[in-house]
Amino acid sequence: MNLLGQAVNHKIFGKGIITDHCDNKITVHFEKNKKIFLFPDAVPRYLTLKNTAIQKKIEKINKAWEQKINEKRRKAAEENQYRSLLYTMKIPPKSQMAYNLSEEALDGLKYVDTGCFLSGLNKGKPRIPANIQPNSAIVLTDCTPGNEDERKIIGVSMVDEHFWGDTCTDGRVKLHETYQLILPHEHRISFWKYFKKNVIQNPWGSVPFKYVQNQVMEKILFDICQRTAETVKAAEAMGIYRYFCRINRIPEKLTIHKEIEKSNVL
Structure with missing residues (x-):
């Protein structure tokens, strides 16, 4: 737009x-001096152009820009409100998940599927992960067929911060884009170290997931941090642990920080 003259x-x-x-x-x-104005803000706030066609074009630009700014402010306000919700939401004591899958399924994993009911009134419908919400972590586990005693924790992921299980209708739990970790083979942990088999009856069967106590999940993530403290996975593990503790309102164990500080990786 040529405004000169x-x-x-x-x-x-x-x-x-x-x-x-x-x-x-x-x-x-002007007749007595010259002034510098911000453009296009100054039109029509301070300046009116004699050329009405150009004036209308500038006003249209201003209106579009103002709408864009207002939309950014609205989204920022909504995001702040949602962040407040995340850190004040009610947290069920058993709102974490252990999930059974094969190691081959880890590549590009963005969702975990809760499976469907096999009988009853809801036969064929997806299982609703009602207790899973933004504070939930999912430990990914695997074992070879017939070797349940050897089940390993092979990875962990937080749930997407906008996922709420009680509104999920397709049985797909979205994973967090940032807080995910696949454990190297040498740092994988025995799943049954944290559970008694008589507590989890029929360990998996046709249901690929089990609910886990929040305090148990904190222990698992803490141990993962310790096992990876001197590896290239240290920062990822620490990030997940700190995020988990913050959003679940669980105090962090300070010994982790000391171990990370000793590492040459960071």
Whole structure:
């Protein structure tokens, strides 16, 4: 838009001519002096162009820009409100998940599927993970067929911060894009170290997931941090643990920080 030479009017300085336009600034020469204005903000707030067609174009630009700014502010306000919700939400004591899958399924994993009911009124419908919400972590486990005693924790992921299980209708639990970790083989942990088999009856069967106590999950994540403290996975493990503790309102164990500080990796 060529504004050079356009006639304008200012309520105080009177009539003037635009003599320079550089980025978001315009220079206007009035009868007694020259002034610099922000563009397009100054039109029509301070300046009115004699050319009504250009005036309308600038007003249209201003309106679109204002709408864009308002939309950003609205989204920021909604995000702040949602963040407040995350850190004040009610946390069920058993809102974590242990999930059974094969190691081959880890590649590009973005969701875990809760499976479907095999009988009853809900036969064929997805299982609703009602207790799973943004504070939930999922330990990913695997074992070879017939070797349940050797089940290992092969990875962990937080749930996506916008996922709420009680509103889930397709049985797909979305994983967090940032807080995910696949454990190297040498740092994988025995799953049954944290559970008694008589507590989890029929360990998996047709249901690929089990609910886990929050305090048990904290212990698992703490141990993962310790096992990976001097590896390239240390920062990822620590990030997940700190996020988990913060969103679940569980105090962090300070000994982890000391172990990480000793590591040459960070």
